[in-house]
Amino acid sequence: MTAARSIVGGMNETETHVLIAGAGPAGLTLACDLARRGVDFRIVEREQLTGSRGKGLQPRTLEVFDDLGVVDAVLASGAPYPLINAYKNGSVVWQGRMHEPAEPTPDVPYPNVWMVPQWRTEEILRNRLAELGGRVEQAEVTGFEQDTDGVTVELDGGRRVRAAYLVGADGGRSLVRKRLGVRFDGETHEAERMLIADVRTGDLDRGHWHVWGDMATQKLTVGLCPLPGTDVFQLTAPIEGEETPDLSLETFQKIVSSVADVRLTDIGWTSVYRVNIRMAERFRADRVFLAGDAAHVHSPAGGQGLNTGIQDAYNLGWKLARGGDTLLGTYEEERLPVAAGVLGISTRLYRKAVEGQADAFRRGEETQQLGIGYPDSPLSVGGGKAGGRAPDAPCHSADGRPARLFDVFRGPHVTVLGFGATHAETVARINASYGPAVRAYTVGEGGDLVDTEGHARAAYGTDGIVVVRPDGYIGSYDADPDAYLRSIA
Template sequence: MGILIAGAGPSGLVLANVLAGHGIPFRIVDRKPGPVRESRAAIVHVRTLELLALLGLRERAMAQGVPVLAAEVYERGRKAAELPLAAGPAAAPLALSQDRTERLLVEGLAERGRAVEWNTELLSWDGAAAVLRGPDGAEERMAARWLVGADGASSRVRHALGLGFAGKTYQQTGLLADVTTDTSPPPGILRLNLTRGGFMGTLDLGDGRLRLFGAIPPGMTVASDVSAAVSHEAYARVSLAEIQRFQDLFVVGAKVTGIEWTALFRVHSRMAERFRSGNAFLVGDAAHIHSPAGGQGMNLGIGDAVNLGWKLALVAAGRADERLLDSYEAERLPVARTVLRGTDRGFALEATPSPALTWLRAHVATRLVGPVLRLGAARERVARLFSQTWITYRDSPIVSGPGSGPGLGPGERASPGTAPPEPRHHLLAPSPADRDHAAAMLAGHPLDVRVHLRPGADRLVRLIRPDGHVGFVGPLDSLPAYLEEVYGAVR
């Protein structure tokens, strides 16, 4: 009854860390020789940092990255507004390049006694066993009851399962570049420059590199074949001369002096029709790809991995019924759909070729953005949108409780400090008597629930899942029925 993870990008590595933390046997393979070397996805959002805390990796991530405390919005080079993104460094998104994120996750896996099998590819899977080809070209057959496709936008697993990947490819081309400048940018600031060509931006990566991002400016030419960027994962390069020619659209008060990495690419918005097919699952880019607007992609995939990971761990260990796995798609597919819808709108406004919308963006939006972002409610909404702390599972088939009332509701995210950052179940009891009763009731339960005293006005208990979301809200005597329905009978 093995588990095979195909793909060792951020999503696959997080899933592997979750399973390893639960002591579940698995293998993780990747055709690449090792972690990526490019910066690629360069921002880790607040919700993702909370998930990394469950793996014991949050502090190390913060030590390697730069907290992004505010976003500055410029109108064709003139500062129009500033938007705080956090109350302080401990609750801020993090500028952390993907190569560093992947190395951090590989290190965490090694500390749990596990490792990625690099230069190893999945050839086939029949629902019970997989055929792998190793670095020496030899083929091997392994028992694999469960398969997880974490193998990127061109996922072989998704293709083999015959799952559709519907969506669209934008005509506009996106640009990412890691550059050096003659003036050090202010640390912890995300800058957005709203121009006639759209939103262009910069982000300090904290090691002398400045990330440039946005839609390619009209008139930019490149030596590379742009058609190479049409595929889901291909990149094309941009010269230093071209970056310097358009640097005023990106950089405020500095000159680009060098380039370390560029990526010119077509933007796709696609989502798999299913995230599960039998005992096979899709996570990350294998399940959904979209515009890089808002830096949501890698963070969304990590959320997939944590959601699937704790459920798969319980089922594989015999601590929960297999029907628990049905909730992965039920919970994550609507979240992905919402994120894709939002990034589509953002990129359409950012890069639309429509003359009418271009005029509105240039003459109206540039004048409205400052006054709007000075409104407290608007600032809070924008910060929450990008942080992914808005994600809830209120409509999930495995959450239960009243939909309104004081305190945390079913499916909601429990804020940091509500329960210890551990990938396990926690029960919050409103009184010492309930705490003691709950501890006796749950002694020996396969979920291994930790019980904590948390006084509340409604006298209800709350079960916090290993991913930090509330699974159950209700009277203590209703908890056993909920646990049997969702996880299976107490054994």
């Protein structure tokens, strides 16, 4: 899948269907999705970054990772967000949670935000990519030109790659976006900066997120959050002024010592974060696409940036695999308004924190991304639940084995669900006509999937036929399934 072949007429040119610039969470998600679909691609990254960085995985992202086959590794590597201890004069003056824990339900198997250091999330995705036969190449995109037939991409060292499509997943400073001339509208708050570092200390318990500040105004001075699966805390501390301090252990120790008798013993990754709230004016220019931070950057409030980038890649992967300009055009049509909405959520949460509102630390359903959908998309037909997330539900196979709907969705195919025995003939015909790219099931008593406790019927609310897209959204609801399947072929 990552192999390339020579093109006649250029010794330094190679050919691939998709070139992905950037191997962060968005680029790696896209690479894994293309790899399992058997699409020829290459993914390049100048250098592998380290550090905890974006550490919160939202419930919808966990569902994507279930589909990609990595959710078990992700869950094993992380933990729920810990209880927050807020201190004043050495005593705990407030305890609370950023997210209230919830129990799984039949339709939402992963209801809680999961904390995983970003370096570990990327490591899991790289390992999955290797299992699928792919790898990340150490290279940097330095330029590109596109024409009606493809994109000629220049890499460092004078190498050139000829690709049908280029995806810029190369971060907030995206060279791909800049070379396209796409505006990155928004604002950067230069005066609102945060020091972030991965540090070690033996003076704090790892069962709590420790914070110091003014609880009356919700102003943070220092935060130390234990990162699961490690002996590291992520330290956060706002700084004032325009000068950047020396990012040394001594600097961070001085900051911590100003509020607590805590000794730092080691420091790893460090960063100065400037609040940047921007979105590209468009996510596609002919054969070039933008995803992740290259398309939108968020404040850290609400843990939306990394997760939204993963959703971009998940939306784009199956469309690149199937091809067709109309289908590819729906990427921007679907994802741009979603990114704008999510950007609004994270910005509102950030302003709450800056203004010291009482509920600034609290997060609810709006950040979990389970309610995101595409009801106005041309790929959503039939009304009702079309365009919404396809819920999970526990069922049984005809021979009595447990089988969740997420089990039958898992993979690169389109799924057709016929609720009731009256659809048996249609389901059989679809299975015979469309090959492995489409899998159809009857759901109900005596069906392929026995709706043992009625959860599937309750979640979908129909006795008709539902078509579920490869990215887990309802495409067709009580409409002609054949017409829909032909439209996305």
